[in-house]
Structure formats: C-alpha cells, structure tokens
Amino acid sequence: MWRWTWARRGLGGLGWEPPKPPRRPRSSGPRPLPLSYKLLDSQDPQPPLVFLHGLFGSKTNFQSIAKALGQQTGRKVLTVDARNHGESPHSPDASYEAMSADLQALLPQLGLAPCVLIGHSMGGKTAMILALQRPELVERLISVDISPLPIMGVSSFSSYLEAMKSLQIPQELTLSQARKVADKQLCHIIKDINVRQFLLTNLVRTNGQFVWRVNVEALNQQMDKIMDFPLVQQSYSGPTLFLSGANSKYIQPSHHPEIKRLFPQAQILSVPGAGHWIHADQPQDFMARIKCFLS
Structure with missing residues (x-):
C-alpha cells in the first residue's frame, strides 16, 4: 500500500512515499528492566521519598525506616x-547508566x-547519576555515605563475591541450616559477622537448590564499574545532602571539591x-537528618 505523507524534501509539498518499516527501539542507551518495588501510598501531594539500597542489599533494607518516614511525613514512600x-x-549490565535507566522508566x-x-552506597551513586542525567525527575537528592568518586582501598567486595561463588551446601538442608553452613564457610574470608549475616540474607532456595538472589557472576564481572563513577560534565542544581558516617572512610575531605562541582547546592554532614x-x-x-533536610 501507498500513503500520502508530507515530504520533507524541497519546499515540503505533498508527495508519494512508500510506508516506512517499523522503528526499532533506540539502542543508544541501556534497556530498562522492570524493577521489583514496594510502594507505601498516600494522598499527600508532596514529592515522594524513593529509597535505593546498596550493593548486596534489597528493598527490605529500608523497610522499617520507609514505614516510619511515611507515617511521620505523610508522603508516599517507594x-x-x-x-x-x-x-x-x-x-549482565550492572553499570550505573543501566541502573539509572531502570529508574527513569519506573x-x-x-x-x-x-x-x-x-540512595545508600551503590544506590547513592545510582541516585547521583539519575539526578545528573534527568534532573526533572529529582526534586532533591540525598546520598548516604558515598561520593561521586571511585572507591579506593576501603572495600573487599570482590573477595566477598569469590567466597560466595565457592560455597558448597548440601541440598537436603533447611534454609536456616544452609545459612549456618554458609556462614562457617564464609567466615574464613569474611571476618565481620555482621557483614556475613547481611550477605546471607541473599541465600534462598529456588527449585530445590540454594542460590544467591544477587547476580554474583554479573557483579563480579562488573565490580570495577561499580567501584568507579561515570565521568560526567553536567551538574545537578537541586538541593542535595551528603550524609557520611563519622566512622566510615567512603567520603573524604578530598572528595568535597568534586561533590561541589557536580552538586553546587550540596550540604555535607557527618553522623x-x-x-x-x-x-x-x-x-x-x-531519619531526623532527612526530615530536617525536607523542611
């Protein structure tokens, strides 16, 4: 079939043109994935609070805080x-650009x-990239103990992943038994019991086998990207809060100039x-720091 169309050639008069083939999806950016989420709804018109967890975490990490802040502020919380x-x-794509694309869709x-x-840690970097790429989606930004610079010498995440990959767990065990066995195997590499317990929340039974909910292989392959931060020239001019743990080394005084370059309205506070x-x-x-920043 033929159809009438406005031709863009010459003076733009009417002309004949064969039908165009269907457009392929643009491949210029990462393809967004449908993320799992939990929404605490509200009729409050104020901008909702959106929490992004860190590496090896999940939406349950902020469950009690999300519920409390939803009740205290009246806002929707995601x-x-x-x-x-x-x-x-x-x-296989664990880049910050890909994680930002997921949120740009959601x-x-x-x-x-x-x-x-x-956003906390990895989630903080994702939040920063989203704010820098699509500032109209972000009314204000809170980065929890992470800066827009590469993480150097303060994490052992690669060794954690290698230890997680090497686990040998008998399939006949219950989940609680399996986590105890896994804990004994991991303790030789991961000395901190709190870190081990955090990682073991990812051990689940699927189709009769014990597996990790996190994509160990992809995270291991792309750990360099996760530890890094994409090179960005534009800035985000909205209100921004960087919260650092007083006992943490993830935000250093030497990071402050780059934080201020990318986020000129940033406050940097230690907890x-x-x-x-x-x-x-x-x-x-x-929660008190967040409510103060919102007001």
Whole structure:
C-alpha cells in the first residue's frame, strides 16, 4: 500500500512515499528492566521519598525506616530492588547508566516524579547519576555515605563475591541450616559477622537448590564499574545532602571539591557513631537528618 505523507524534501509539498518499516527501539542507551518495588501510598501531594539500597542489599533494607518516614511525613514512600538484586531481574549490565535507566522508566510509570531520591552506597551513586542525567525527575537528592568518586582501598567486595561463588551446601538442608553452613564457610574470608549475616540474607532456595538472589557472576564481572563513577560534565542544581558516617572512610575531605562541582547546592554532614550503614547504625539520627533536610 501507498500513503500520502508530507515530504520533507524541497519546499515540503505533498508527495508519494512508500510506508516506512517499523522503528526499532533506540539502542543508544541501556534497556530498562522492570524493577521489583514496594510502594507505601498516600494522598499527600508532596514529592515522594524513593529509597535505593546498596550493593548486596534489597528493598527490605529500608523497610522499617520507609514505614516510619511515611507515617511521620505523610508522603508516599517507594523502596526498590536494583537490577541484579532482590526480586528484580538479572542482567549482565550492572553499570550505573543501566541502573539509572531502570529508574527513569519506573518513576514516571508510577507517577512518582519528581521525587526525593535517597540512595545508600551503590544506590547513592545510582541516585547521583539519575539526578545528573534527568534532573526533572529529582526534586532533591540525598546520598548516604558515598561520593561521586571511585572507591579506593576501603572495600573487599570482590573477595566477598569469590567466597560466595565457592560455597558448597548440601541440598537436603533447611534454609536456616544452609545459612549456618554458609556462614562457617564464609567466615574464613569474611571476618565481620555482621557483614556475613547481611550477605546471607541473599541465600534462598529456588527449585530445590540454594542460590544467591544477587547476580554474583554479573557483579563480579562488573565490580570495577561499580567501584568507579561515570565521568560526567553536567551538574545537578537541586538541593542535595551528603550524609557520611563519622566512622566510615567512603567520603573524604578530598572528595568535597568534586561533590561541589557536580552538586553546587550540596550540604555535607557527618553522623556521629555511624559507619557505612548509617541507617542501620543510627536510624533515629538518620531519619531526623532527612526530615530536617525536607523542611
């Protein structure tokens, strides 16, 4: 069949043109994945709070804080599983651009833009990239114990993944028994019992086998990208808060100039008595800082 169309050639008069083939999806950016999430709904018109967990985490990491802040502020609150984590799909692409693309699709779909974006560690870097790429989706930004610079010499995540890959667990065990066996095997590499217990929340039984919910292979392959931060020239001019744990080394004074370059409105505050997991170490102080920033 032929159809009439306005030709763009010459003076733009009417002309004949054969039908165009269907457009292929643009391949210029990462393909978004449908993320698993939990939404605490509300009729409040204020920008919703959106929580992004860190590496090896899941949306349940912020469950109690999300519920409390929802009650205290009246706002909608969204917690999300990043790709390769929790109940979200797996992908070989674990880049921050890909994790940002997932949120660029999800937030407008749920009618939650613009939002207050709160990201811890890996989730903080994802939040920063989203704010830099699509500032209209982010009303204000909170980065929890992470800066827009490569992580150097403060993490052992690669050794964690190697230890997780090497586990040998008999299939006849219950889940609680399997986690005890896994803990004994991991303790030779991962000395901190709190870290082991955190990692073991990812051990689940699927189709009669014990597997990791996190995509161990993809995270291991792309750990360099996760530890790094994409090179970005544009800045985000919205209100921004960087919370650092007083006992953590993830945000250094030497990072402040780059933070201010990319986020010129940034406040940088330290939380006493907190390490890298500020929301777990000092939950009341963490929520108080967020509510103060919102007001």
